[in-house]
Amino acid sequence: MRKNILKYSILIIFLIFISLGFTSIKEIEINENFKVTGSLLNTVSMEEEPLVEVTPPFLGKSFVGFKEALGFKESRGDYFVTNHLGYIGKYQFGASTLRLIGIHDSSDFLNDPELQERAFIANTARNKWVLRRDIKRSVGKRIGGVYVTESGILAAAHLAGPGNVKTYLRSGGVTGFKDANGTSIRYYMRKFSGYDTSYIQPDKKAKI
Structure with a gap:
């Protein structure tokens, strides 16, 4: 009986550990995807900005x-x-x-x-x-x-x-x-x- 309890206890701990492990990996994947997505959005945003035309200062009739x-x-x-x-x-x-x-x-x-x-x-x-x-x-x-x-x-x-x-x-x-x-x-x-x-x-x- 004690052996069965010990087995179940070990099994429960192992399942909890695996569950936590997958959660951490998933969070990492989500975070990394977010970073990549953010980087791509920034790149697109920079490319879509209109070019600023640089003009010389107005010199008038000087x-x-x-x-x-x-x-x-x-x-x-x-x-x-x-x-x-x-x-x-x-x-x-x-x-x-x-x-x-x-x-x-x-x-x-x-x-x-x-x-x-x-x-x-x-x-x-x-x-x-x-x-x-x-x-x-x-x-x-x-x-x-x-x-x-x-x-x-x-x-x-x-x-x-x-x-x-x-x-x-x-x-x-x-x-x-x-x-x-x-x-x-x-x-x-x-x-x-x-x-x-x-x-x-x-x-x-x-x-x-």
Whole structure:
């Protein structure tokens, strides 16, 4: 009788132990599944989030806004690009213009963003000196159907050279100019109208 009781007792303990063991394993499986499921949900959630478009700060009609807008139009702001006509850098300088402001190594220029920014300032200062009388006479007038501003004149000079802009203004917009891509002085004068370019001082001998 005692042996039977002992057998039953051992059997009951064994069954309880097995029951607890399965419960623990099940809880572990549930917990692990929960972790995996949570991880997958997080992954899906991250993939479904819309991409945030990063935009540059609004520069308005400041001088920095002027040069950045012009650089974007010329090359999309790429310092290291050379176009099919051989114009280089962010502002698409030609070799002859670079020589005028004291730069003779195009390769070094192309790989030096700081030098390109300095070149833009120097070239714009030189153009402003060449066009100083035309700026004084023409700003505030409507020429060729476009309201003339100093920044528009300077942008057009960057495109076509100050001599061509002088001819355009003095002809009342009759004698025009288009570059190899078909872009005109009139277009640049309109597109880059109204920026504050007072930062640039006219300089006949502007050099790097």
